[in-house]
Amino acid sequence: MMSRALRGLVALGLILIGLLSASATVVAWQDPAAETSRKNQQTKVEAGTADLVRTFPIPSRNGGAVAYAMPLKNMTIDGKLDDWPADAERLPIKNLLNYPARYGLNGLDKVELSDNPNLSASFLAGYSKESGVIYLAIIVRDDKHIVDFESPFKTDSVEIFIDGKRSDIKIPAPEDPWEEHIDASQMPVLQYVGVAGNGAAYANKEGTNYTLKYGKIANTKTRMAYQTTGDLTVYEWAIQAFDQYPDSPTVLKPGKRIGLDIAVVDNDGGDSPSAWMCWGPLPNYFKGFNSSNLGDLILGEAP
Ligand SMILES: [Ca+2]
Ligand SMILES: [Ca+2]
Ligand SMILES: [Ca+2]
Structure with missing residues (x-):
């Protein structure tokens, strides 16, 4: 039998727990960033592959890009x-960098970035557990398909940035040349690169058509193949993410968040x-x- 005093204490504890949970809920729902993100995610799912991909109530970082990967087989x-x-959801790639030291606008500041012949790009995402x-x-x-295997600044290409842990880590840049002073195992984000042509992407020493910058592509399961038809090129990837390259691949399961960005590089010659x-x-x-400068890829589950 519980004494009256003990029963009183238990009741008080329950009330306190109730108040704490209620106040935590209120705080969460009053956070404008979380609320906006929740609305965006609902909109996205309603507009996208709602049957295949479930929403997860996870706010994005920086109010930024969120994509859902659907489970895929075969x-x-x-x-x-x-x-x-x-009905796979196709997301636009259209954040144009203005960094005159290395990259130009190539006339893209004057066009609709989601649909124009000079450069427009989008992507689909999925995964296999x-x-x-x-x-x-x-x-x-892309109106002018240019491939070059000597300089990363003279070729069309696709760059994938991926952080299996979705961490928030910034490391100092090594001395130049980076290739000689850093290894992929020291980086919070891996960078894979693919070029639609036959040669060593970004002049990598292994001589492969797609590559892991500062690491060895052969240490990963990552693969890429491309098809070019007219002015359209599809780069199809199976990418391995790592908690720690090369020994700890990321375990993929529904609800898992992965740090991701995809960049399209357009060289038009001259x-x-x-x-x-x-x-x-x-x-x-x-x-x-x-790694805090990426979008979020959230792994979904089949209905
Ligand atoms: Ca172009
Ligand atoms: Ca295919
Ligand atoms: Ca081009």
Whole structure:
């Protein structure tokens, strides 16, 4: 039997717990950023593949980019989209970097970035828990297809930035040249690069057509294939994310958040600098060294 005093204490405890939970709930719902993010996510899901992808009540960072990856099976990495669900949500890549030291605007400041012949890009996202890879199909419309294997600044390409832990870590930039002073295992964000042509992407020493910057692509399950038809190029990727490269691959499961950005680089020949356009927040530093400067990819689950 509980004494009257003890019963009183238990009742008081329950009331306090109730008040604390109620006040926590109120605080959460009064946070304008969380509320805006919640509304955005609801809108996104209503407009997208609501049957395949469930919403998770997780606010984005910086009020920024959020994408949902749907579970996919039997994917073939061949640059063709026939294995993707017809209603897969297609998200625009249209944040144009203005950084004259390295990249130019290439006339893109005068056009509608989501739909123009010079450069417009979008992507689809999925994943396989069993295979341990994230699928991305990046669809690029570009009027002049240029490939170059000597300089990253003279070629069309796609760059993927991925942080399996979705951390918020910024590291100092190493001395130049970076290749000789840093290894992918020291970076909070991995950078994969693909070029739609035959050669060593960004002149990587392994000589592969897609590459892991500052690391070895052979230490990963990552693959990429592309198809070019007219002015459209599809870069289809199966990407391995890491908690710690190369020994700890990220375990993929519904609800998991991954730091992600996708950049499309457009060189159109001549002396004009390339344009650099991303999906996530514009860079405030090299994205490979700053994991708080990415969008969020949230792994969904099948209904
Ligand atoms: Ca395919
Ligand atoms: Ca172009
Ligand atoms: Ca181009």
